[in-house]
Structure formats: structure tokens, C-alpha cells
Amino acid sequence: MKASAIANANIALVKYWGKRDKELMLPQTGSISMTTEGLQAHTTVEFDSKYQDDILIVGGKEFKKGDEEYDDYVGQFLKVVREKFPDKVGDLKVKIVSNNNFPTAAGLASSAAGFAALAAAVNEALKLGLDDKELSMLARRGSGSATRSIHAGFVEWHRGEKEDGSDCYAEQLFPPEHWPELRMVVAVTSKKDKKIKSRAGMKQSVATSPYYKVWRDEVVPKHIEIIKKALAEKDFKVLGETAEANALMMHAVAIATTPPVIYWNAGTMDIIHAVMDWRDEGLECFFTIDGGPQVKVLCLEKDSDEIARRLREFENIEDVIITKPGSGVRITDEHLF
Ligand code: PMV
Helix, strand or coil, X not given: CEEEEEEEEEXXXXXXXXXXXXXXXXXXXXXXXXXXXXXXXXXXXXXXXXXXXXXXXXXXXXXXXXXHHHHHHHHHHHHHHHHHCHHHHCCCEEEEEEEECCCCCCCCCHHHHHHHHHXXXXXXXXXXXXXXXXXXXXXXXXXCCHHHHCCCCEEXXXXXXXXXXXXXXXXXXECHHHCCCEEEEEEECCCXXXXXXXXXXXXXXXXXXXXXXXXXXXXXXXXXXXXXXXXXXXXXXHHHHHHHHHHHHHHHHHHCCCCCCCCCCHHHHHHHHHHHHHHXXXXXXXXXXXXXXXXXXXXXXXXXXXXXXXXXXXXXXXXXXXXXXXXXXXXXXXXXC
């Protein structure tokens, strides 16, 4: 009962920021993302009677019951798996080993890639027989954005209306081949773990940000329509302008939260200004930022090397990674233990 899976991170073009049900991980709004080739999580799970307790090792570090990272994330996810599939799991404990090829917990969607890989590996190891839609719903229970990393290319996560979450899942809008020239150049401005996890930040925003209602009822529904059309028509300018505006508005909501949720550092600000200047010079690029200080620069393949070169010149940038529309989750024979 051992299986391994690899999943890519995804970067939202229309962000998810806020839950309507914490237990079922149901979002306040829909969202749209691009699954990115190159930022990946590789996870192996083994359910076996030889384990006395669940074991979790991420990036070589062991987490146990009582650690916040374990209890609120993987521990919670395993509880869902055990409740939903008691006949398959029985009283078996599980060992989970997961590695990312990029910094964890620093606003690079590590939890999205990690939980998509974990859900797929669990599905395979326990022979649950879930299809991609059901898998996206299972991954959602680990981390909301993980629901989108199940699929390749351009993905929409449907908010759904039902209280039980049965219509809340992700679906592919277009495969990677639809727009293979699109690039996200990721500028890592800090590899440190972020101080405020997305989960805590968005909860506070829903509760206290005076801009939350306008974000939920006006901004996101409008941006979802515009981004879907821009993707269908491969209109880069509209896509970039809208994705950038959406990120800024999400951060405006977060910054106006009490206590404030501010993810940007000095490096983040430097790149924001640089991208705007480059655009004025005629270089077509736009930025997006998630729950961390990293900046992702949206551009086309023809400009991606030049943008990466310029980003590498910044003193306070630790790493630059070029990503393109990528594949969905997949099972692999390569086990990590
Ligand atoms: O799924 P979480 O809890 O990691 O939240 C993700 C939130 C953002 O990355 C900021 C936005 C998004 O849609 O990915």
C-alpha cells in the first residue's frame, strides 16, 4: 500500500482569498490559475501495520502531532481520509515523505503542490478509485488552492453553491498546449517561511477587511469573466492587466485587515516598480503576488529570458525560476523511501 505522486504548483490569475466554510474548505469565491511546470512536489505514502503512528517528513524535516504544521494541515487531511474511507484505511498508520524543488511556505503555492501530490498518492495507495474531479475535492480538504493543482494548464475552481461542498471542485479550462508561449518568471525575494499563513490571513480578511465585500461580490466575479475570455482569445494584454489588478486588489483587502496582513518586502516593491517601468519601455510584462513576498512576472516566451536576466540583476533577489503552463498531478514509480 505504497504509492508516489508528483504535482506542480499553480499560480492564481484570479485569487482565492477567503473561506465560507472552514471545515469543508469551501471558498467565498471562484478562482482561476495556471499550473506551472517546474515548481513541483514529490510525495510518497505508505499505509502499513508496521507503523505505530503517522510519520510526516517534509524536505527532510519531521513533523509530529502537536506541531501546528502537522495538526492543522496533514493531520487534518488524514482525519478526512479516515472519516471518508474507513473501509480502505482501517486502523493503519501512514508514513508520508514529501520534497519540493522550491522553497516551502514562502508564498510559492507549496501547499497546493504538496496536497495535490498527497491526495493522488493516497488515492493510488488505498485504491480509492477517485477520478480527477473527486481528487480535486479531496485535495481541497488539505489546502484550498491544491484543488487546482490536480489539473494541467489553465484551471477554474468553482465556488459551488451547496453547503456540503459537492459542487465545489476544479476543472480544466484549457490544456497547456492551448497557450504554450505563456510564462511566469518567479522572482524569489526571500526563502524564509512567511509569518502569516494564507489560512490565517484570509480568515482575518473575511472577518475584518472593509473591502472584503466588494472583493467577493464585485471584483472576483468580474475578473473571472474577463480572464476566461482573455485565455480563450489568448489576449495577453487583457490577461496581464486583469491578473495584475486582481493581485493588487487581493493585497489591498489583506493590507486593510485588522491586524494588517502585509506580505511584501523591499524586494517585492522594487520589482513591482521595475515591471511597471519595463512596461513603459515597451517590454510586455505584468506581475502577480500571492501570500508571500515573491513576485511572479507574467510574460510571453519571447521576453522571458530578458526578464529573467533583468530580475537576476537585483541585489535582494535570491532566485529566479522560469515556469510555463504545466502538467497535472501524476503517479510515479519513483518512491522517496
Ligand atoms: O490554498 P492556500 O491556503 O495556500 O491559499 C492560497 C491563497 C493565495 O495563494 C494567496 C491565492 C490563490 O488563489 O492561490
